[in-house]
Each structure stands twice: as C-alpha cells, then as structure tokens.
Amino acid sequence: xxxxxxxxxxxxxxxxxxxxxxxxxxxxxxxxxxxxxxxxxxxxxxxxxxxxxxxxxxxxxxxxxxxxxxxxxxxxxxxxxxxxxxxxxxxxxxxxxxxxxxxxxxxxxxxxxxxxxxxxxxxxxxxxxxxxxxxxxxxxxxxxxxxxxxxxxxxxxxxxxxxxxxxxxxxxxxxxxxxxxxxxxx
Numbered sequence: 371x372x373x374x375x376x377x378x379x380x381x382x383x384x385x386x387x388x389x390x391x392x393x394x395x396x397x398x399x400x401x402x403x404x405x406x407x408x409x410x411x412x413x414x415x416x417x418x419x420x421x422x423x424x425x426x427x428x429x430x431x432x433x434x435x436x437x438x439x440x441x442x443x444x445x446x447x448x449x450x451x452x453x454x455x456x457x458x459x460x461x462x463x464x465x466x467x468x469x470x471x472x473x474x475x476x477x478x479x480x481x482x483x484x485x486x487x488x489x490x491x492x493x494x495x496x497x498x499x500x501x502x503x504x505x506x507x508x509x510x511x512x513x514x515x516x517x518x519x520x521x522x523x524x525x526x527x528x529x530x531x532x533x534x535x536x537x538x539x540x541x542x543x544x545x546x547x548x549x550x551x552x553x554x555x556x
Contacts, residue, residue, distance in 0.1 A: 372443030380441055381453060384434035399457030400464070402426050402514060403498065410497025414504055422501070423508045430510060451513050458521035465490055487527060494522050495536040503544055503551075512554050519552060 386395040409422045429435075442449035465471050466486065502508075502515040523529045537545060 372445050373441050374445060377438045377441035377449055381438035397457060397460055399453060400461050401429050403461040406498040406501055407493055410501040414501055419505055423505060426510060454513055454517035455521055458517045459525055462521055462525050491532040503547055512551050515551050
C-alpha cells in the first residue's frame with residue numbers, strides 16, 4: 371500500500387541538503403540536468419551516451435530514491451515525475467539567475483536578459499533535450515525529457531516559439547520520436 375506522505379519525507383530528506391551557510395538548501399535532483407548539459411555540450415558519441423546513461427542510472431539507483439519510490443507504491447511513476455518537474459523548474463530558475471551563466475567575455479560583461487534566455491533555451495533544446503532524444507536504451511529518458519520540456523514551457527518566455535523552431539529543425543525521424551516521447555503516458 372502506498373504511503374505518499376512517507377515517500378515524500380524520504381525523498382525530501384535525500385533530495386534537499388543544507389549548504390555551507392545553512393540558510394539555503396541544495397538539491398541533489400539537479401545532477402541529471404547538469405550531467406545532460408555537460409555531456410551535451412561536449413558532443414554526442416556512442417561512448418559518451420553510454421557513459422551518461424550509466425551516470426544517470428547510478429544517480430537514480432541511490433538507495434534513498436529507491437526507498438522513496440517503493441513507499442510511493444503504485445504512484446511511484448507520478449511521484450518521480452513530480453520531483454523531476456520540480457527539479458527541472460529549479461534548474462531553469464537557478465540558471466537564469468546565475469551571474470556566471472549570464473555573462474560573457476570571461477565574466478566581464480553581463481548579458482542582456484533576452485540573450486541570456488536565448489542561451490538557456492538553446493542549451494535546453496540542443497544540448498539537453500537533443501541528447502535525451504539520442505538515448506534510446508535509457509529507462510529514464512521519457513520522464514526526464516517530458517519534465518524538462520514541461521518546465522521549459524512553463525517557465526521561459528517565448529517557450530512556444532523556441533520549441534516549435536527547434537522541433538522543426540529536427541529531421542522527420544527525430545521529430546516523430548520526440549512527439550511519441552512527449553505523448554507517452556499522457
């Protein structure tokens with residue numbers, strides 16, 4: 371029998387941890403998003419996709435996550451999706467506010483807000499969602515892709531235009547795959 375309150379307690383105890391100052395909390399669920407961006411920027415190859423798959427699988431294999439999902443019972447997929455969506459929104463908000471991300475010329479020049487959002491939108495589509503599309507043998511691909519897409523659509527200005535432009539830039543096979551993945555579980 372599912373005990374969602376207990377599952378939530380377990381997940382939050384693992385997911386959020388105090389930072390040095392103790393006033394703020396870190397979020398372990400940012401790790402998959404950071405891994406996707408880092409590997410996506412480095413370039414996609416069979417070896418890098420295999421390495422990325424192993425790293426993200428290792429993240430989700432943490433006993434604390436397994437215990438929380440087990441406590442969620444039949445609701446575990448929805449429970450995980452809610453945490454992934456929340457972490458994707460946090461990732462986007464933190465990145466938008468990060469002065470290091472929003473600067474150019476080795477941090478000497480601050481980017482305009484529209485340039486910063488354009489950079490983040492490009493990273494999300496090309497380096498993160500694009501990488502997830504290539505990860506055919508990856509069990510967490512669909513929930514990660516759907517969560518990041520939904521978070522992007524809910525938090526970014528001009529989200530529809532960015533998504534539509536990126537989707538149209540894909541070849542027909544990838545576009546069909548994307549449509550299937552986004553429709554999965556709806």
